[in-house]
Amino acid sequence: MTELGQNLIDALALGSLYALIALGVTLVYTVMGMMNFAHGEFIMLAAYALFAFAGLPFAAAVASALLVGIAIALLAERVAFRPVRDADLSAQLVTSLAVAAILQNAVAVTVGARAQSVRTPAAISESTSVGDFSVPNLEFLTLGLTAIVVGGLGLLLYRTRTGLAIRAAAENFDMARLLGVRADQVIAIAFAISGVLAAMVGVLIVMQTGQVSPTMGLTPVLVGFVAVVIGGFGRIFGAVIGGLLLGALYSLLGVYLPEGLVPFREAIVFTFPVLILIARPHGLLGSDLGRARV
Amino acid sequence: MSAARFRSRPSVATSLLVPLILITVATVAGANGTPSFRGTVTLVLCNLIVVVGLQIFVGNSGIYSFGQLGFATAGAYIATFLTLPAALAVLQTPGLPHFIADAHLGSLLSTLIAATICGLLAIAIGLPLMRTSTLAIPISTFAFLVVVYNVVANWDRVTGGQSGLVNVPTTTSVESAGLWAGAAVILSLAFKWSASGYRLQATREDEVAARSVGIGVMRERLIAFGLSGVLCGVGGALAVHQSGVLNPTTFYFGATVTTMTMLVVGGARSVFGAVVGALAIATVNELLRGVENGANLFGAISIGEAPGLAAIGLGLLLLATMIAMPNGLAGGLEAGELPWLRRLGPWTTAPPPEPCDAIVKGAPVDRPADGALSATGISLAFSGLEVLAGIDLTLKQGETLGLIGTNGAGKTTIVNVLSGFQKSDAGTVSLDGIDVSGHSPARLARAGLGRTFQAALPFPHLSGLESVAVGAMGTGTSRRQALTVAADVLDRLNLLERGGLPAGSLPAGSQRLLGIARALAIRPRYLLLDEPAAGLNGAECEELVAILGGVREDFGCAILLIEHDMSIVMELCSRVQVLDDGRTLRIGSPEEVQSDPAVLESYLGSSFLAPVDA
Incomplete structure (x- = not known):
């Protein structure tokens, strides 16, 4: 019983990390209709900020990671994504693929292609006992952060003028623009938030693995994409559900799969969405996007 | 009809010959170069096959797949299993079944088997994936790429795991790679110009319009996905038999970016673009690699070793193309369609086809003279808002039925229900007495129901x-x-x-x-026209009326006409049905309807109360 509970807490923690990734991806998708391949590289660059500022107090290094996350997201939006804003979905996807490849290789050239280790505070790797359970502090941090982010985004989207503008832009970008929503501003805000979310994820991943590498963003961005597909495009909280499901599945497979099959759990986890899409071609919370209007 | 009246069609031969000549030039240059140059050209040609394979799906469907390199991986491993000498196979792939491990096939046979398996794999993967939406396909294919990587990287006893396989027989010559590349170009052009290829291109151009003429979107996408898998498998299989080594990252993210860059920079819509892109980017890549290895530029500037520099260069090229030249170098055109080439001579264009009363000759004979398209008791509500409230409508063979009413009366919605684009909450649709409720637009089109849309x-x-x-x-x-x-x-x-x-x-x-x-x-036996005159000027309207009058005679189909211009309705229609707020207000001859007080009140307006002199 205790073991099951422990496994479920682990599953929930990984699920909420994945939900944070998916939120960053879906937010940009919602306002701009673009699935951003480079989100993984935003995560990676923020993680490298921790590596670069390892000499500073850890809190200062984390702050610099958040700043790097925002800065790179805003820069990529301004330089690469704004010119293709009106292009079709596929063209935008390829553009963000190009940005991802550039950032990834830029880090490989300047810092090195190998993984580098980063020291994190000892308190992170300790555990706290709650009743019968011993919960790693990192999982507390992940769960707490996700709860705050989801709650905060909910408030932002449904209780503020900025949130209204974002949702209006998501419904009908051109119309919102005609009605006076400042499109550039709304998109920049969405990218800035997604940059913060990416940075948080980057910091959490470094805390967990203790290292950074140029390709560390590839799996997270795929996780984010698949979570968005499972949840249903354009459904912000569908992405959260998709992320939770994927993370929980990955975590539980690690425990309950026969030992010989554990290395293949990534393959199993990424096959799973196909099963969902067979049953519901438009995701769990279904979106009309694929269905053309007449 | 004289040929001079027609702006000629591009020549098939030119479109085929130009890319084949480019490939031949590359092959001959490679065959006469140093061994290392020959090896490079061979790999470039293998890459070209993968890019042409990518073009078959991406170019014709307009949907990017990030998973096609997964088929190259599969093709490479399968072919290697078949060609690895038994003595080496025992050491490297102890988990393989004996009959595969002991097989020691030649280059051609192993490539063909690998290609076949990749094609079947692509069909199996595509069956569920092609059902999903246009945006879900790129992401699920990307997921497929990662799944393939994960499997080959961890299945140590069969694939050699992360360290991969070595000492693969190097049987791919530059000549054989060139031949395969030429075959790939011929196959992809043949597909593009086949009926299936045209149908797929139509779904790329406008999915809704494509469905309205009977095209099964999933089916066409699946065919191209399968063919693409075949060519990507061939490219992978040939490449590994040039380099002699294979590991899980050979055809992974980096190769995906490279091949995608080749396709996009060349221009995804044409095979010519794929070939030009593959050759151009390969050249740029080689130059950048030279810089990467610390070459001396012009003997003056020396640059240190910087692996990854070439990839940055390609990324920048891809980004610049997407922003500044989204149609790519070839502009989406085949060689025969290039304006400057078409000016060169008569051999660059083909004559137009002769019309010769094909409609009459090809008309289906089994049309019941008393058939009808009819809807009974159609009701529909959009999130509580009632749009159609029990509408009956019958379009009989040989007639032209006008459908009029205010905006929001439900005219377009009933046409959408009749043509399968909208499911109704209640009621049935029948075509010549057969219940067709819930049939897809494509299926209805194939049963003889044509339609147009408010937009062209x-x-x-x-x-x-x-x-x-x-x-x-x-x-x-x-x-x-x-x-x-x-x-x-x-x-x-x-x-x-x-x-x-x-x-x-x-x-x-x-x-x-x-x-x-x-x-x-x-x-079509039934043609539904949704405001065909909208946006036309006076002269064009007159022409339209003349054309539609002729259509009824020539094509022998019944017409349902939604139209706001009453003069057109009066001239063409034998009956008119007036809708108001989701209900039928009146059905009758044009004259009856025009003088009906309720119709005047609701739709035509008080000016029509005065006697009409038409």
């Missing part, structure tokens, strides 16, 4: 002739016959002259007529 929905990158021919191909007519039918329809609509131009370049009025021509090309 052209296929911008197809020529006018091709756009209309796709209508006939959607309902199963062969390509050759479809082109003749299209020429015939265009001739009757006075559009043949402009048939060689891209549909997207035609003026709005012609695009509208093209929409009607496309619907006529399926040789």
Whole structure:
């Protein structure tokens, strides 16, 4: 019983990390209709900020990671994504693929292609006992952060003028623009938030693995994409559900799969969405996007 | 019809020859170069095969797949299993079944087997994936790539795990790679110009319009996905038998970015673009690699080693292309379509097809003279808002029925229900006495139901002739016959002259007529026209009325006409049905309807109360 509970807490923690990734991806998708391949590289660059500022107090290094996350997201939006804003979905996807490849290789050239280790505070790797359970502090941090982010985004989207503008832009970008929503501003805000979310994820991943590498963003961005597909495009909280499901599945497979099959759990986890899409071609919370209007 | 009236079609031969010549030049240069240059050219040609494979799916469907390199991986491993000498196989792949490990096949046979398995794998993967939405496909194919990587990287006893396989027989010569590349180009062009290829291109141009002429979107995407898997498998299998080594990252993210860059920079819509892109980017890549390895530029500037520099360069090229030149170097055109090449001589263009009354010749004979398209008790509500409230409608063979009513009366919605684009909450639709409720638009189109839309929905990158021919191909007519039918329809609509131009370049009025021509090309027994005159000027309206009058005679189909211009309705329609707020207000002859007080009140307005002198 205790073991099951422990496994479920682990599953929930990984699920909420994945939900944070998916939120960053879906937010940009919602306002701009673009699935951003480079989100993984935003995560990676923020993680490298921790590596670069390892000499500073850890809190200062984390702050610099958040700043790097925002800065790179805003820069990529301004330089690469704004010119293709009106292009079709596929063209935008390829553009963000190009940005991802550039950032990834830029880090490989300047810092090195190998993984580098980063020291994190000892308190992170300790555990706290709650009743019968011993919960790693990192999982507390992940769960707490996700709860705050989801709650905060909910408030932002449904209780503020900025949130209204974002949702209006998501419904009908051109119309919102005609009605006076400042499109550039709304998109920049969405990218800035997604940059913060990416940075948080980057910091959490470094805390967990203790290292950074140029390709560390590839799996997270795929996780984010698949979570968005499972949840249903354009459904912000569908992405959260998709992320939770994927993370929980990955975590539980690690425990309950026969030992010989554990290395293949990534393959199993990424096959799973196909099963969902067979049953519901438009995701769990279904979106009309694929269905053309007449 | 004289050839001079027609802006000629591009020549098939030119489109085929130019890329083949490029490949031949590369092959000959490689064969006469140093061994290392020969090896490089061989790998470039293998890459080219993968890019052409990518083009078959991406270019024709307009949907990017990030998973095609997964098929290259599969092809490479499968072919290697078949060619690795038994003594080496025992050491490297102890987990393989004996009959595979002991096989020691030649290059051709192993490549063919690998290609076949990759094609079947692509069909199996594509079956669920192609059902999902246009945006879910890129992401699920990306997931497939990661799944393949994960499996080959961890299945140590069979694939050698992360360290991969070595000492693969190096049997791929530059000549054989060149031959395969030429075959790939021929296959992809043959597909592009087949009926299936045209149908897929139509879904890329406008999915809704494609479905309205009978095209099964998933089916066409699946065919191309399978063919693409075959070519990617061939490319992977050949490449590994050049380099002699294989590991899970050989065809992974980096190779995906490289091949995607080749396709996009060249221009995804054409095979010519794929070939040009593959060769151009390969050249740039080699130059950048030279810089990467610390070459001396012009003997003066020396740069240190910087692995990854080439990849940055490619990324920048891809980004610049997407922003500044989204159609790529070839502009989405085949060699035979290039304007500067077409000016060179008569060999660069093909004559237009002869119309020769194809409609009459090809008309289906089994049309019941007393058939009808009818809807009974159709009701529909959108999130509580009632749009249709029990509408009955019958369109009989031989008649033209006008459908009029205020905006929001439900005219377009009932047409959408009749043509399968909208499911109703209640009621049935029948076609010649057969219940067709809930049938897909494509299936209804194949049963003889044609329609147009309020917007013209052209296929911008197809020529006018091709756009209309796709209508006939959607309902199963062969390509050759479809082109003749299209020429015939265009001739009757006075559009043949402009048939060689891209549909997207035609003026709005012609695009509208093209929409009607496309619907006529399926040789419909029932034709539903949604405001065909909207946006036309006076002269164009008169022409439209004359054309529609002729259509009824020539094509022998019943017409349902939604139209706001009462003079057109009066002139063409034998009966008129008036809708108001989702209900039928009145059905009768044009004269009866025009003098009905309720109709005047609701729709025509008080000015019609005065006696009409028509």
